[in-house]
Amino acid sequence: MPARIMAALVLAAAAVVHAADPPAKPDPWRVVVIRSWDAMYPVNVMREQALRTALAEQAPRNVEVFTEEIDPLRFPSAIEADLAAVLKRKYAGMKIDVVVPSGLEPLEFAQRFREDVWPGAAIVFNGVIDGALEGWKRPARTTGVVMSLDIAGSLNLGAELAPNAKRVYLISGTSSFDHSFLEIAVRQAAQLKKPFEIHFLVGLPRQALLERVREIPADSLVMYLTVLRDGAGLVSGPNASTAMMVAEASPVPLLTAIHTQFGRGAVGGSSSRFDLHGRIAGQLVRSVLEGADPDHIPIRVAPAPICEVDWRGLQRWNIPETRVPTRCAVTNRPLNMWQAYFWPIVAMIAIIFAQAALISSLVVQRQRRRRAETQLQARSAEMAQVARMSMVGALTASIAHEINQPIGAILSNAEAAQMMLDQGTLDSDKLREILADIRAEDLRASEVIRGLRNLLSRREWRPVALDVNDQVAEALRHVAFDAARRNVRLSPIFGNPVPPVMGDAVQLQQVVINLVMNAMDAVAEVPEAVREVRIETRARSEGAEIAVSDLGPGLAQEDAERLFHTAFTTKRDGMGFGLSIVHTILDIHRGRVVYEPNVPRGAIFRVILPPVGS
């Protein structure tokens, strides 16, 4: 597309955008969060984070959050008016929708200065402890969420963990906040069904506190409330180690009702989660921002406290886990192997099972294969024996000839010598000659017998590397006489080289003998000129091949398919074992035999054997 047209289109699009009125952008919601003390107190961090997340979550408008801090711990309340004056100047001309005081003191501050500093803003408070608002009058356009301080629940837990405890030591600091907590604690402790004897460890400098803690008698409990400021006027700040040091020093179980203290030495307690509280507050602010009337939103306590027990505390104070009530969750228990490594263990077990399955299936397969092999070998041996016996008939003429020929010669030689001896015509030269002939014929006869024994005896399967040409030649030697008798030419064509194969010599010879015998039967009726069986060996890509071919009538298609079935035969007096034996023997040798029609007629049987080491 030419650049000019492109530019024109871009300009047109720009014109369209400019022609439409820009949509009225809504003002952002503006929220001021007022917290007390250091922002880094875990309570503040957790609550504020959750609150602001909930505020901004899928907000239809942008939410601008401002934070202000009052610090009654470290600054006199007298300066609050001056602070308010500064804030008034700070927020002048800016419409604030909601003021969110977190805690009792910020709530008081917001109540006092809202109309002056943030006129028209609603108040949605949070972080105020349930009970702290007793006698409080709810101002207009004000709502909020209250947090429970479950001292009673925590003490009940303590009673269950330490059934012998009669006393409870309450630890608190000197700040007004500390005092407000202590007051609520005492009130709740007094209302227990089985009230403890209450002792106070309040307003002590840290060192003195720890010393006193160490002396607490055995039948007691300790409840750590808050020590924002100790008896020495020290404000330890966020993450102070006081609670932990007390836990360390205490000979009796330490309880807590403040969630952020959990995990810092106490054995447990009932407390509310600050993040959930902050989240609920955030949702509340959002509903007010979206138009809900704060005056119609009831002030409720949320979330419900939960009971938690620290497993390490149980160990620390030798509390049996059986005492932990079922409503309480036990945390920080070192994960046992299962919990720590569930998936790795599952994976391992799965792998082990898979391996075991694989191994056992392999073993089973191996056994099956072995059994099959053994059966095959046994069957083959039987078949081979049947074949040999059936072959005996066919070879009888050959056997008789081969043995009787030398025996006849021996007999005649011996009797000739006898006759010459009687006639006195036997000289020692002639005798020596006759004896040499007798010996030679004797050896020939025993060689024939040895060969026959090899061929006919049932022997074990003992595969060795074999030269294919040698075995074919040996097999042809066995059938040569029969071939001559039947006037069939045997034409061996030996390939060179033919790879050696692994197998049993006698069985391989038998394969060749059977195929040649079949071929000789096939050519029995054909003219003498083509009464020939060709035996060819050669190398193939898969090993060695022995091809036996003839120019006989060949096989009909349907016969060719059933060729290797046991007892299949086209011969009138055949048993049908020959090819089946060939097949079986080749099975054992991991070889195969294939039939194909010869050209122009007749049959070719190709025996293919894998080479040694394949």
Place this chain on the structure above:
Amino acid sequence: MMRPSLPGTIHVVDDDHAFRKAIGRVLTAAGHVPRLYASANEFLEANDSEGPACVLLDLRMPGFTGLDLQRTLSTRGDAHPVIFLSAHGDIPTTVRAMQAGALDFLTKPVPTVTLLEAIHRALVADVDRQEHAVRMTEIKRRYASLTARERQVMAGVVAGLLNKQICFTLQAAERTVKTHRSRVMEKMQARSVAELVRLAEELAAAGVTLAQMPAA
């Protein structure tokens, strides 16, 4: 058996060299003259038919088999007796050999006594065969010397007809027939009618076609 009562030429046809040689030794020691051949063709080419002789033939040689050779020899007519020697004689082959005129059928290994007895029988038979052949040649020569009329008269005599019956059939005078008859007896060297009948029978057996009396 030091000297055979009837020594002869023995043709040994066997493809097995060692066996041939051993048999040759035995035959020589027995006083015969062995002739050794490795194959049937070799034997046929030698064409040595001096008698008395016989043939020792291995039934199962590669190529031209013993039975083939025997068939060939018997068609030649002047065949010497054949003894079959075989390492393996199955019954059908033996029967066929005997039907084809084999004199004996021996199985290897054959004891020398058995072999020599068979050879003796064969040589005796060969001598008989040769004598018979000589005699038949003579009888045929005699018969050939008869005139056509004389053969007709001889046929009448052999048929047992009286002279008068022969005269009637041949439409000849009785005197003429008597003359023919005495000429026949003379030429055939027959001393009696009975002997003439026997000669006629021998001729017929040898395949000679005898003249017949014309139909009356």
